[in-house]
Amino acid sequence: MLLVVAVVALLSLTDVIVMPLIAAAVVAAVAAPAVEALQHRGVPRAAGAGLLLVCAVILAIAVVVMVLTGISSQFDEVRTLLASARETVAGWLVDLGVDRQTAGDAQRDVSAALSDALPALLRGLGAGLSALSSLVVFLSLTALSLFFLLKDGPLIRRWVEGASRIPAPVVHQMGDRVLQALRGYFFGVTIVALYNAGVVVAGAALFGVPLLGTIAVVTFLAAYVPYLGAWSAGVFVVLVALGAKGPDAAIAMIVVQLLANGVLQQLVQPFAYGAALGIHPLAVLVVTLGGGALFGAAGLILAAPVTAAVTRITADLSRRRGEPGSTAGVPAQPGQPAPPPAPAS
16 A cells, blocks of 8 residues: 555656556557558558658547637627626516515626626636646647557567566556456447437537537537546537527526436446446546545546546456466466475365
């Protein structure tokens, strides 16, 4: 436990380097089969890694442009409707028996808060530029690490396995379990993301909400942040509906989001997460929230696959412990005498 605490503390002190490496390692673990498929078709591994990296950069730029275009196109309409909504809410308060002066004070307080938001936003511009520069450094380190992990992944894995003091078959199987958990987790998340995007886009098309492509991309990508991302995307979709079609469409999209991320999703999640990870969806929720509380965004994304990998590795070591010629879950080394059999009970 002391070793674990020390390692976590060291990683937190070096997060500028560690976080890009973690992000690149996750993407490389999922994308490695594509590089291997290209290599089997005669494409050099370095060329395949570079090709995937370029495709990922182009896709990321296209997604950012699409999302920003969708937000800017609806900004004026949303602002106008929110301004008129203040008058409507004040009228509702009066109808419910609230004193007219109190309702007017509440309306003025909201207006003042909105007016103060712009200067606060301008004051935070410097901090925003600093965050942007940090983001550029993060993305640059992630892209560079991703290229080398895709290109030299097998070499790096063999070096790590050889440098460890664990017997080669055991450490190799542990690595396989981690890769299986990561790939299985993102396979399950992709199923849930496709489901959410399909339901939300169908609801948006039914109620005449525009920007269906942007809505589909935002909903799909946000699903990769477990539980929290889908609701964040829901806020975006509701604002688009509010700006384009008014309060009725916004309320309708709220209902669609509740269905997509609530009752209906329970039909998909057990198959997606249970089959891919081998752990209960409730365990996925608990470890995801715990990982997010302890380690932020990295914990949100990695808590479930790491838990699944640890569970499977523990089961593998338990089986090895019971095999003849093994000690404490580690196979006997060549040239060493096997331990004596346990006395019969």
